[in-house]
Amino acid sequence: MAPRANWKGFLKVAEVTCPVALYTAASTSDRIAFHTLNRQTGNRVHRAFVDSENGAPVERDDQVKGFDIGGGEHIILEPDEVADAVPESDKTLSISAFIPCGEIDDVYLDRPYYLAPADARDNEAYALIRDGLRARKVAALARTVLFRRVRTLMIRAHNDGLIATTLNFDYEVRPAAEAFADIPDLKIEGEMLDLARHIIDTKAGSFDPSTFTDRYEAALADLVKAKIEGRKIKPAPRPKAAPTSDLLTALRQSAGVGAGKGERRSSAAGARHGRGAGGASRSAPKAAAGAQRRKAR
Known part of the structure; x- marks a missing residue:
């Protein structure tokens, strides 16, 4: 069965108009x-x-909206x-x-719709707008009244269709400076930065949403099934606290680099010769392969 549209209207650019429908792209249902x-x-x-004072139930017809003006008055x-105030x-x-397409900061992205x-x-007309956006590698900004509020949407090409994402208003996005105000001004460089780059390079990948599972949802499903079948379910193992260590040691262990002076020198030498922090460790497999060939001869 075809999904039910959340909204129907028209998409208009200049004098080109086509009827469109919005469908929920992400849902928790x-x-x-x-x-x-x-x-x-x-x-x-x-x-x-x-009623907050006398505790008496309030029927639906007696419930009204109120704005707090202070002092307990509304x-x-x-x-x-x-209804008259809503456009x-x-x-x-x-x-x-x-x-x-990349001009809007992600913090302004609210909810996606197909x-x-x-x-x-x-x-x-729909295909013309879609292919035009794709060809110019741009997104469109549009406004309309959506669910009783005037909303701005970013529209971009996606496969054979379009995705329209509602945008947060500026007053809804809190300034980043408030969250980052206490971060000290530190400059990371040298071996620590080389090791960090090496770790990032070795874990390079691509996004595949099918590989990310909702462990909480899966655990609840197992629990419900066990209760229905009258089985006891084992409590999930509790994660152990990671041992504390200094940052440089943790980076070396993550990158597979030893903590001895010799290893530090080889790592630094590799970085100076353009091999990066992982230069010594990357050359190890080649050396081992050469030794095996010599032994075979």
């Missing part, structure tokens, strides 16, 4: 979910809104007032600019 139960009866527990906003949607994703044609008769 397949995660294991639990109900809250009454331990005594086994019945499900339902949440209820109650301004009440009626549903029709909120009306014209159901149009109007492209306002094209930017390099943006697909909504009418087969306009596939040509």
Whole structure:
């Protein structure tokens, strides 16, 4: 069965328009979910809104939005007032600019959606926009009212279609300086930096999402299955605390470089001759192969 569209409208660039639909690209709906139960009866527990002062239940029709103005006082906003304040949607994703794909910092990326044609008769206009973005290696910025809020979306080509990612507003992204304010100004160089580069080079790879498993979800699934079958499940092993060591020693061990003076000298010499921190260790397999050939002769 085809997925249900979250939103339908039009994608417009200049005078070119095509009907499109947004589909959820990432969802947590397949995660294991639990109900809250009454331990005594086994019945499900339902949440209820109650008055914070007298504890009396508040019916849905008596629940209204309120903005705290301080001192325990609120301004009440009626549903029709909120509805009138929200901008009306014209159901149009109007492209306002094209930017390099890597120009937007990842912290501004919010939620991805698949943006697909909504009418087969306009596939040509859709393909034109998609192929134009791919050919110029750019993404499009568009705005529309999405789920009652004016949102900016970044649209980029992806395989045979388009991906539209909602963007966080500037006020929603906290300044990085607040998180990094206490980081001291350190400059790493010499052997430590060479070893770090070597470790990174030896672990170079590519991203394959199928290799990353949700261990928490898998553990919950095993637990539920065991409970259904009446089996006891063994507790997961607790990770042991890693032994403490100085950073340079840890780097040498990670890179497979000895901590003795001779090894340090060979590592440094390898770095000076352009072989990097792993120069000595990389030449070891060749030396061993040569020794085996000589022994065979």
